[in-house]
Amino acid sequence: MLHIVVCIKQVPDSREIRIDPKTNTLIRQGVPAIVNYFDLHGLEEALRIKDEHGARVTVVTMGPPSAEKALKLCVSMGADEGVLVSDRAFAGADTLATSYVVALTVQKAEQEWGPVDLVFCGKQTLDGDTGQVGPGVACRLDIEQLTYVEKVEHLDPKTREIIVHRHLEDGVERVKAKLPVLITALTELNEPRRASLPGVIRGTRYQPVVWTTNDFEDIDRSKIGLRGSPTIVSKTWVPDPRAVNTKVLEDESTDAAANHLLDELLATDLPQKLGWVKEAVSVG
Amino acid sequence: MAEQRKRKPMIGLQTDGDVDWSEYRGVMVVVEQRAGQAKPVSWQLLGEASRLAKKLEAPLMALVIGSDVHHLAQEAIYHGADKVYLCDSLELGPYRTRPYSRVCLHVIRTYKPEIVLMGATYTGRDLAGAIATHLPTGLTADSTQLDVDEDRLLLASRPAFSEKMLATILCKQFKPQMATARAGVFEALPRDESREGEIITVAPQMSVDEIATDVLEFLEAADRVNLEEAEIIVAGGRGLGGPAGFAVLEELAHELGGVVGASRAVVDVGWIGHEHQVGQTGATVRPKLYFAIGISGAVQHVVGMQNSGCIVAINKDPEAPIMKISDYAIVGDLFQIVPAITKAVRERKAAGWAPSPFSATRQEQPVPAGQ
Numbered sequence: 067m068l069h070i071v072v073c074i075k076q077v078p079d080s081r082e083i084r085i086d087p088k089t090n091t092l093i094r095q096g097v098p099a100i101v102n103y104f105d106l107h108g109l110e111e112a113l114r115i116k117d118e119h120g121a122r123v124t125v126v127t128m129g130p131p132s133a134e135k136a137l138k139l140c141v142s143m144g145a146d147e148g149v150l151v152s153d154r155a156f157a158g159a160d161t162l163a164t165s166y167v168v169a170l171t172v173q174k175a176e177q178e179w180g181p182v183d184l185v186f187c188g189k190q191t192l193d194g195d196t197g198q199v200g201p202g203v204a205c206r207l208d209i210e211q212l213t214y215v216e217k218v219e220h221l222d223p224k225t226r227e228i229i230v231h232r233h234l235e236d237g238v239e240r241v242k243a244k245l246p247v248l249i250t251a252l253t254e255l256n257e258p259r260r261a262s263l264p265g266v267i268r269g270t271r272y273q274p275v276v277w278t279t280n281d282f283e284d285i286d287r288s289k290i291g292l293r294g295s296p297t298i299v300s301k302t303w304v305p306d307p308r309a310v311n312t313k314v315l316e317d318e319s320t321d322a323a324a325n326h327l328l329d330e331l332l333a334t335d336l337p338q339k340l341g342w343v344k345e346a347v348s349v350g
Numbered sequence: 351m352a353e354q355r356k357r358k359p360m361i362g363l364q365t366d367g368d369v370d371w372s373e374y375r376g377v378m379v380v381v382e383q384r385a386g387q388a389k390p391v392s393w394q395l396l397g398e399a400s401r402l403a404k405k406l407e408a409p410l411m412a413l414v415i416g417s418d419v420h421h422l423a424q425e426a427i428y429h430g431a432d433k434v435y436l437c438d439s440l441e442l443g444p445y446r447t448r449p450y451s452r453v454c455l456h457v458i459r460t461y462k463p464e465i466v467l468m469g470a471t472y473t474g475r476d477l478a479g480a481i482a483t484h485l486p487t488g489l490t491a492d493s494t495q496l497d498v499d500e501d502r503l504l505l506a507s508r509p510a511f512s513e514k515m516l517a518t519i520l521c522k523q524f525k526p527q528m529a530t531a532r533a534g535v536f537e538a539l540p541r542d543e544s545r546e547g548e549i550i551t552v553a554p555q556m557s558v559d560e561i562a563t564d565v566l567e568f569l570e571a572a573d574r575v576n577l578e579e580a581e582i583i584v585a586g587g588r589g590l591g592g593p594a595g596f597a598v599l600e601e602l603a604h605e606l607g608g609v610v611g612a613s614r615a616v617v618d619v620g621w622i623g624h625e626h627q628v629g630q631t632g633a634t635v636r637p638k639l640y641f642a643i644g645i646s647g648a649v650q651h652v653v654g655m656q657n658s659g660c661i662v663a664i665n666k667d668p669e670a671p672i673m674k675i676s677d678y679a680i681v682g683d684l685f686q687i688v689p690a691i692t693k694a695v696r697e698r699k700a701a702g703w704a705p706s707p708f709s710a711t712r713q714e715q716p717v718p719a720g721q
């Protein structure tokens with residue numbers, strides 16, 4: 067049977083975060099914690115594969131004890147097992163340190179429940195917003211990475227062949243690979259299901275597996291948490307609102323306003339930047 | 351399983367031992383291309399990197415990987431590079447993470463740049479994430495501001511928390527310092543054919559049979575809405591009154607060679623597809639020219655377009671918040687104003703973008719009565 071690991075993260079819904087206009091700081095109060103929504107699309111795809119071919123789906127997350135809730139949700143949707151990797155020593159991890167711990171977790175899940183055929187990550191997180199953890203995990207596991215996947219066209223557990231559609235700026239790429247692979251999921255991939263009633267009951271009762279640093283034999287403590295994170299946030303600030311001197315064009319007629327606007331635009335460096343300047347413009 | 355054996359030792363990756371970071375000098379840009387055509391972001395990054403290299407008094411390098419891409423090495427020199435590393439081989443035609451990242455790793459370890467930059471595109475992010483893990487080093491995603499300080503540290507600043515804040519990220523521990531940077535933020539240098547530089551060829555690092563993924567085909571989406579890379583966006587909101595209103599915008603966008611954008615309000619009611627949405631839950635854009643037409647300027651919309659070069663707002667409400675952040679504001683009915691602008695653009699284009707004789711600002715001297 068296929069074994070699929072889904073990497074998820076519990077994040078504050080940054081869309082709901084506001085800036086306090088007086089102090090210029092983030093207002094985190096009342097901001098709900100959600101499962102990073104790209105990750106839910108990864109989970110849904112894993113569950114679809116489970117529905118079609120049969121698979122064992124293990125969900126893993128590195129996070130604080132409260133992330134247990136996120137795992138329970140995943141189990142209520144249909145995941146078989148949820149693993150919370152939690153330790154104070156992991157705090158302050160950047161993408162390099164995170165991918166180290168997540169890769170170790172996938173490896174340990176492999177030892178516990180069998181070889182892993184597929185790993186799903188989200189395209190990116192709402193809080194970290196980098197999309198770097200997926201490639202990092204693939205790299206450490208030494209498996210192929212298929213990023214920004216919007217469709218799994220074909221999966222054959224026997225030949226171990228997979229064909230996916232990767233979304234790019236200017237088109238779609240069809241890529242074929244052999245399992246095991248790591249996929250990063252876009253929202254276009256699918257519509258995540260709602261938990262069924264029995265699922266909800268199972269999720270509520272479910273107690274996630276918890277692993278700490280002590281559960282990983284060969285963990286290198288210099289590679290985890292703040293110490294293992296080469297990037298440092300040196301400064302954060304709220305950018306000034308766009309400082310402009312708005313010119314309100316108050317012309318008699320619509321045509322005059324339209325031409326006024328174009329005169330204004332042509333007097334700036336826009337024509338040059340946009341390639342509007344033609345030799346027809348006489349100099350002097 | 352053979353894979354199992356191979357996989358286990360990879361996890362930590364970092365080679366231990368002391369490295370002399372002082373050997374690392376210069377700024378390198380990884381040039382992204384498809385079918386021998388460079389992405390504009392590559393030249394934009396070279397432009398910004400040349401500024402950083404000057405400040406560091408260090409060479410500016412470019413890395414070109416692909417099949418039949420020799421001309422791009424030359425182009426990189428015209429766009430500012432002093433040295434170009436070129437890996438040109440048949441199997442490097444379509445981008446694939448492993449063969450490309452192995453070339454990058456080889457070049458970085460051999461030629462030791464202190465800073466490595468790539469575009470924050472799908473491909474750039476895919477590649478950068480793999481390289482940074484292997485090296486290992488710190489990687490800042492999606493930078494919109496770059497600088498260096500007197501300690502030769504890269505100050506890479508990026509939006510955080512749904513564009514509401516900016517954060518400056520440093521990497522003191524390892525070299526090179528890596529960042530991906532957004533398209534459309536930095537200016538390319540003017541192409542200069544008199545520039546000279548050195549091209550150094552590099553061998554591919556993987557043989558064909560070691561490459562396990564296969565790009566079957568690339569389906570170009572001619573009609574894909576590419577808001578992120580658009581230079582001109584004509585965006586509409588609820589003021590359009592219905593899906594038919596977008597026809598008016600499309601005409602202007604077509605005339606200007608721009609792309610149609612939208613507020614979430616109109617996407618939610620289905621007047622236009624989600625791929626057109628600008629804002630916090632849509633695309634973050636940086637066109638040179640942005641028209642906000644019948645859009646009120648809610649903060650969730652503004653965070654996605656406030657970095658546009660020039661903003662023109664058209665709204666019947668002079669108090670609409672969008673007016674305050676716009677360079678030009680026209681108060682009135684969009685159904686009259688937008689067609690008038692389209693018409694004026696057509697006329698100006700026909701006249702080679704010369705100022706119009708009907709122009710309001712041209713009538714500086716009052717015409718004496720009776721003449």
Ligand SMILES: Cc1cc2nc3c(=O)[nH]c(=O)nc-3n(C[C@H](O)[C@H](O)[C@H](O)COP(=O)(O)OP(=O)(O)OC[C@H]3O[C@@H](n4cnc5c(N)ncnc54)[C@H](O)[C@@H]3O)c2cc1C
Pocket residue numbers: 081082586587588589590612613614615616627628629630631632633643644645646647648649650651654664665666667670682683684685
């Ligand atoms: C979590 C969250 C995320 C969000 N994300 C986004 C996002 O990504 N992008 C986004 O855009 N919004 C987003 N929103 C929604 C946002 O708050 C606003 O509701 C939305 O931007 C309003 O769209 P609008 O300006 O088109 O509509 P309205 O606010 O209704 O404005 C319509 C404007 O058209 C003008 N008008 C009407 N008729 C005419 C006419 N004939 N001629 C000229 N002007 C006319 C009116 O004066 C008015 O200013 C988000 C909201 C939330 C809560």
Ligand SMILES: Nc1ncnc2c1ncn2[C@@H]1O[C@H](COP(=O)(O)O)[C@@H](O)[C@H]1O
Pocket residue numbers: 073074075102104105126127128129161164168186187188189190191192194195196197198199200
């Ligand atoms: N702490 C974590 N635990 C498990 N998976 C994670 C964690 N952080 C990130 N990921 C995975 O990596 C993806 C990309 O995250 P990021 O690089 O932070 O944008 C996410 O969508 C998750 O699938």
